[in-house]
Amino acid sequence: MTFDLDLIISFLPDILRALGVTILLWIVGSALGILVGFVIAVLRRYGPRGLDLALLAPVELIRGTPFLVQIFLLYYGGPFIGLSLDSVTAGLVGLTIYGAAYYSELWRSGFNAIPRGHIEAAQCVGLNRRQTLKRIILPEMTMLLLPSMVNMTILMLKETAILSIISVPELTLAVSALGTKYYAFVEGFAILALVYWALVEACSAMGRYAERRLSKYRFAAT
Amino acid sequence: MTEKPAIKVEKLVKRFGANTVLSGIDLVVPRGQVTCLIGPSGSGKSTLLRCIAFLEEANEGLIEINGEPLGFTSGEYGERNRLPAAQIQKVRSHIGMVFQQFNLWPHMTALGNVAEALVTVRGMPRKAAEERAMAQLSNVGLSARAGHYPSELSGGQQQRVAIARALALDPDIMLFDEPTSSLDPELTGEVLNVMRELAQSGMTMLVVTHEIGFAASVGSKIVFLDHGEKIVEGRPDEVFGKPRHERIDQFLDTYLDRGAATLL
Numbered sequence: 391m392t393f394d395l396d397l398i399i400s401f402l403p404d405i406l407r408a409l410g411v412t413i414l415l416w417i418v419g420s421a422l423g424i425l426v427g428f429v430i431a432v433l434r435r436y437g438p439r440g441l442d443l444a445l446l447a448p449v450e451l452i453r454g455t456p457f458l459v460q461i462f463l464l465y466y467g468g469p470f471i472g473l474s475l476d477s478v479t480a481g482l483v484g485l486t487i488y489g490a491a492y493y494s495e496l497w498r499s500g501f502n503a504i505p506r507g508h509i510e511a512a513q514c515v516g517l518n519r520r521q522t523l524k525r526i527i528l529p530e531m532t533m534l535l536l537p538s539m540v541n542m543t544i545l546m547l548k549e550t551a552i553l554s555i556i557s558v559p560e561l562t563l564a565v566s567a568l569g570t571k572y573y574a575f576v577e578g579f580a581i582l583a584l585v586y587w588a589l590v591e592a593c594s595a596m597g598r599y600a601e602r603r604l605s606k607y608r609f610a611a612t
Numbered sequence: 613m614t615e616k617p618a619i620k621v622e623k624l625v626k627r628f629g630a631n632t633v634l635s636g637i638d639l640v641v642p643r644g645q646v647t648c649l650i651g652p653s654g655s656g657k658s659t660l661l662r663c664i665a666f667l668e669e670a671n672e673g674l675i676e677i678n679g680e681p682l683g684f685t686s687g688e689y690g691e692r693n694r695l696p697a698a699q700i701q702k703v704r705s706h707i708g709m710v711f712q713q714f715n716l717w718p719h720m721t722a723l724g725n726v727a728e729a730l731v732t733v734r735g736m737p738r739k740a741a742e743e744r745a746m747a748q749l750s751n752v753g754l755s756a757r758a759g760h761y762p763s764e765l766s767g768g769q770q771q772r773v774a775i776a777r778a779l780a781l782d783p784d785i786m787l788f789d790e791p792t793s794s795l796d797p798e799l800t801g802e803v804l805n806v807m808r809e810l811a812q813s814g815m816t817m818l819v820v821t822h823e824i825g826f827a828a829s830v831g832s833k834i835v836f837l838d839h840g841e842k843i844v845e846g847r848p849d850e851v852f853g854k855p856r857h858e859r860i861d862q863f864l865d866t867y868l869d870r871g872a873a874t875l876l
Contacts, residue, residue: 505713505715507711507713507715508715508717508718510667510709510711510715511709511711511715511716511717511774511777512717513667514665514667514704514707514708514709514778515728515729515733515777515778515781516701516704516705516729516733516781517728517729517732517733518701521732521733525728525732526717529717529719530717530718530719533718533719604719606761606763606764607718607719607761607763608718608763609718609762609763
């Protein structure tokens with residue numbers, strides 16, 4: 391068997407289209423996950439105690455089961471409860487829910503890491519709760535959470551490959567289809583690995599750049 | 613209003629669970645003077661200050677700031693009624709607070725820290741707020757450091773920025789919670805100097821401190837707390853001079869080397 395790169399090149403337009411779907415699902419899914427995760431963390435922190443417990447269960451359920459199982463249940467099990475989604479929508483919803491559970495825990499750890507005194511100082515100069523959240527807590531958390539947020543977002547990219555199981559026309563599905571058709575698994579999956587890796591490196595590089603830019607905001611020694 | 617004391621505390625009780633930290637404290641802080649709260653660790657002096665800053669809510673008793681009730685009023689039958697948030701905020705705006713840990717916001721420059729509430733709370737335009745913040749920083753001798761972040765400042769500089777941040781809002785009472793306790797002896801001096809100048813300008817100050825020398829020289833009134841109770845209160849010479857209360861003697865012995873204690 392030869393390493394047939396020509397095959398990959400001849401299907402490049404298809405592969406690029408699939409790459410586009412992967413990137414779109416990754417970015418939109420991560421962004422929504424970060425947003426929904428933030429809302430969950432805020433509700434759990436500032437809402438009534440019952441709400442905290444009510445949100446704890448789904449977060450733990452999502453964190454406690456494989457993404458593959460979740461996405462399978464959502465796509466194939468959804469219609470039984472009247473939730474018929476096309477594969478891309480199901481993929482995006484699934485990614486968002488999955489990401490939100492993890493991101494909400496990151497946000498939660500961020501809230502806990504802000505020194506109480508920084509919030510008290512804001513209270514003392516008259517900032518209300520919303521102003522304190524917006525002007526003090528959020529920016530401080532961004533700085534504290536950046537490395538772990540980047541890490542989770544990298545994981546989100548790799549989880550998009552799972553969406554091939556429900557036929558989302560993303561990169562892994564496109565390449566494995568080629569593999570099956572032309573028996574070119576090695577070429578396909580080698581390219582696949584390189585592409586994911588390149589995306590992860592790009593994401594990490596952006597994260598490192600942001601960390602460097604934010605480094606002067608680090609907590610002062612007292 | 614002028615005849616009312618700046619701060620009046622009546623029968624204040626604060627418990628944390630089963631632990632009573634303040635057991636019925638009465639305190640009057642006269643206007644335009646420096647009142648120092650001293651006492652061993654765990655005596656309740658910081659908790660008292662935090663209750664006056666409304667960072668802690670007392671369980672019983674009342675606090676008045678410039679004659680206005682803070683947080684609670686006493687009802688017809690002696691019950692306590694909580695005041696609306698806007699009223700609490702209004703009374704609180706008379707007070708500036710300085711913390712042991714400085715508590716500057718790390719993502720803002722020194723100037724940003726001082727200007728923040730002027731813009732966000734007072735609604736001043738950014739430019740005007742920064743001009744006022746700059747004036748405050750130059751009062752504490754830090755105009756050259758305005759663009760630095762807290763992580764780029766020494767502890768003493770951070771605390772001076774924190775003082776400028778509180779003063780920018782034009783409070784008429786300043787509370788200090790062990791402002792020099794996390795500083796090296798070398799840096800303590802620069803913060804105490806700023807506080808001395810502030811005292812000379814006629815600011816009403818309530819200072820929790822372990823700096824007995826500062827308390828004795830700048831304080832008009834010393835209040836000694838122990839186990840949540842006020843033990844002694846008076847002018848520095850009355851409190852530290854001889855004959856002195858037995859607990860003060862013990863305190864000075866344990867807190868200072870004897871050489872410093874006999875200087876008083």
